[in-house]
Amino acid sequence: xxxxxxxxxxxxxxxxxxxxxxxxxxxxxxxxxxxxxxxxxxxxxxxxxxxxxxxxxxxxxxxxxxxxxxxxxxxxxxxxxxxxxxxxxxxxxxxxxxxxxxxxxxxxxxxxxxxxxxxxxxxxxxxxxxxxxxxxxxxxxxxxxxxxxxxxxxxxxxxxxxxxxxxxxxxxxxxxxxxxxxxxxxxxxx
Amino acid sequence: xxxxxxxxxxxxxxxxxxxxxxxxxxxxxxxxxxxxxxxxxxxxxxxxxxxxxxxxxxxxxxxxxxxxxxxxxxxxxxxxxxxxxxxxxxxxxxxxxxxxxxxxxxxxxxxxxxxxxxxxxxxxxxxxxxxxxxxxxxxxxxxxxxxxxxxxxxxxxxxxxxxxxxxxxxxxxxxxxxxxxxxxxxxxxxxxxxxxxxxxxxxxxxxxxx
Amino acid sequence: xxxxxxxxxxxxxxxxxxxxxxxxxxxxxxxxxxxxxxxxxxxxxxxxxxxxxxxxxxxxxxxxxxxxxxxxxxxxxxxxxxxxxxxxxxxxxxxxxxxxxxxxxxxxxxxxxxxxxxxxxxxxxxxxxxxxxxxxxxxxxxxxxxxxxxxxxxxxxxxxxxxxxxxxxxxxxxxxxxxxxxxxxxxxxxxxxxxxxxx
Numbered sequence: 001x002x003x004x005x006x007x008x009x010x011x012x013x014x015x016x017x018x019x020x021x022x023x024x025x026x027x028x029x030x031x032x033x034x035x036x037x038x039x040x041x042x043x044x045x046x047x048x049x050x051x052x053x054x055x056x057x058x059x060x061x062x063x064x065x066x067x068x069x070x071x072x073x074x075x076x077x078x079x080x081x082x083x084x085x086x087x088x089x090x091x092x093x094x095x096x097x098x099x100x101x102x103x104x105x106x107x108x109x110x111x112x113x114x115x116x117x118x119x120x121x122x123x124x125x126x127x128x129x130x131x132x133x134x135x136x137x138x139x140x141x142x143x144x145x146x147x148x149x150x151x152x153x154x155x156x157x158x159x160x161x162x163x164x165x166x167x168x169x170x171x172x173x174x175x176x177x178x179x180x181x182x183x184x185x186x187x188x189x190x
Numbered sequence: 191x192x193x194x195x196x197x198x199x200x201x202x203x204x205x206x207x208x209x210x211x212x213x214x215x216x217x218x219x220x221x222x223x224x225x226x227x228x229x230x231x232x233x234x235x236x237x238x239x240x241x242x243x244x245x246x247x248x249x250x251x252x253x254x255x256x257x258x259x260x261x262x263x264x265x266x267x268x269x270x271x272x273x274x275x276x277x278x279x280x281x282x283x284x285x286x287x288x289x290x291x292x293x294x295x296x297x298x299x300x301x302x303x304x305x306x307x308x309x310x311x312x313x314x315x316x317x318x319x320x321x322x323x324x325x326x327x328x329x330x331x332x333x334x335x336x337x338x339x340x341x342x343x344x345x346x347x348x349x350x351x352x353x354x355x356x357x358x359x360x361x362x363x364x365x366x367x368x369x370x371x372x373x374x375x376x377x378x379x380x381x382x383x384x385x386x387x388x389x390x391x392x393x394x395x396x397x398x399x400x
Numbered sequence: 401x402x403x404x405x406x407x408x409x410x411x412x413x414x415x416x417x418x419x420x421x422x423x424x425x426x427x428x429x430x431x432x433x434x435x436x437x438x439x440x441x442x443x444x445x446x447x448x449x450x451x452x453x454x455x456x457x458x459x460x461x462x463x464x465x466x467x468x469x470x471x472x473x474x475x476x477x478x479x480x481x482x483x484x485x486x487x488x489x490x491x492x493x494x495x496x497x498x499x500x501x502x503x504x505x506x507x508x509x510x511x512x513x514x515x516x517x518x519x520x521x522x523x524x525x526x527x528x529x530x531x532x533x534x535x536x537x538x539x540x541x542x543x544x545x546x547x548x549x550x551x552x553x554x555x556x557x558x559x560x561x562x563x564x565x566x567x568x569x570x571x572x573x574x575x576x577x578x579x580x581x582x583x584x585x586x587x588x589x590x591x592x593x594x595x596x597x598x599x
Binding site: 213214215216220221260261264265268269271272275276290291294295297298299300303363366367368369370371372374375378379380382383386 | 424425426427428430431434435476477478479480483484487516517518519521522523526527530569570571572573575576577579580582583584586587590
């Protein structure tokens with residue numbers, strides 16, 4: 001079947017037009033939903049970092065007591081208890097892994113003595129190697145760790161990930177940096 | 191039609207299974223096979239894309255100019271992949287986060303292009319739809335098999351539910367990339383042994399008949 | 401939008417060759433890796449072409465993404481845009497090579513159509529976007545990944561040439577054994593993890 005150039009060009013144009021229209025409308029339909037989901041991931045990470053157990057439909061209710069504070073390069077969420085005392089903090093961090101920027105929250109108790117937990121909101125390390133920082137066993141290790149003597153290191157009950165030495169080291173560096181800078185700043189403000 | 195469907199089914203699931211018999215489409219998927227849930231979603235996404243792109247390409251097969259055939263096919267495939275990507279982001283955000291760029295890599299999955307070139311070019315739309323669907327199914331089954339074993343040995347869990355096995359030491363190697371290569375090798379080994387046994391039996395039968 | 405990660409481009413370069421090799425730890429570009437690795441010479445030729453195409457396409461994709469796609473907020477169309485850029489650049493590279501470097505074209509030309517559907521090429525572009533790399537990081541990431549891919553396929557082909565002369569269980573002949581060798585290579589490459597100090 002031999003067809004002229006004009007036909008080829010018109011055909012390509014129509015195909016491109018049809019598919020782009022379809023995609024644009026699919027994108028428009030789901031756009032707000034995607035945004036909500038991204039915020040939900042953020043909120044879940046905050047709760048995980050504060051080590052609060054929750055089920056999916058009570059997230060908004062829990063956030064009634066949690067306040068977001070943004071100040072220069074310090075971004076954190078604070079959970080207040082009944083008597084307006086701040087009970088828990090979740091401090092935002094951003095740092096470099098082996099491959100990509102790691103972002104997430106670390107939770108600190110109101111007395112600034114222990115870590116409550118850690119959770120990541122975005123990471124793009126190699127799946128099966130560095131990507132394993134998102135596994136529960138790895139994150140749980142930081143729960144309840146004392147931050148009175150820094151820097152934290154692997155060993156003493158905190159294990160690095162096999163075959164992902166660099167990503168593990170980066171995570172530790174990020175945690176130490178965040179405690180040394182943001183958390184200390186927060187403590188000084190109080 | 192029914193007969194044709196049966197051949198298409200049998201061929202894609204076993205005789206010419208894209209993963210273990212033709213070694214196609216392994217690129218985009220092995221990385222996510224350390225958890226069964228991820229593999230299942232990935233497989234379903236691939237089935238959707240393969241089926242619909244085969245259908246569309248077959249529908250347009252008499253109108254697509256030869257010269258730009260490949261680029262039109264790629265365009266159609268990419269469009270469906272984007273639909274899958276947006277759908278995952280909107281409905282399964284956590285899985286979408288875990289799969290990351292691997293959803294986009296479905297575009298270059300050789301199975302889809304392979305089915306489009308080898309089948310959808312020459313066959314009617316509905317049959318092509320099923321051909322694509324079954325090719326995707328053949329892929330999903332293998333992927334899920336690999337993932338189930340990797341997750342079971344690597345984490346001691348099935349679909350994320352821990353089996354709470356006493357004294358179980360997880361085989362970390364299964365979660366890491368080499369584990370995937372070894373599992374695929376074992377699947378290929380088993381399947382080609384079964385295959386050659388079957389052909390030998392058929393040969394023997396023929397000889398006896400003589 | 402996040403900032404680019406604060407990682408030295410040279411760390412990315414070496415890490416993408418060795419510790420996080422495109423094939424051995426990201427499984428990208430498996431199809432041609434398995435099928436074009438029976439002979440060292442051909443494999444090495446394919447490796448060279450992949451490296452070249454990878455550098456060219458990642459740079460073009462980076463520029464297009466940063467200066468066209470993001471300003472127009474067409475991010476959701478990026479898969480289509482990237483794959484078309486890749487297909488077009490492969491065609492252009494082929495034409496240019498045919499015109500100015502005919503010798504090289506005869507040697508590498510047969511591989512070029514294969515490369516369009518090589519997942520590694522599209523993969524690099526997608527990774528560069530999702531990881532927010534800046535220009536130098538992108539350039540060295542593309543180049544390093546290409547070299548890593550070349551290293552892996554050339555090594556595999558060399559091993560396969562040696563192994564082919566031995567006695568192999570019937571069911572493992574061909575792809576089965578290739579996967580086992582690849583698995584062992586992946587293990588060995590993981591052993592390099594930690595040889596670079598970051599920051």
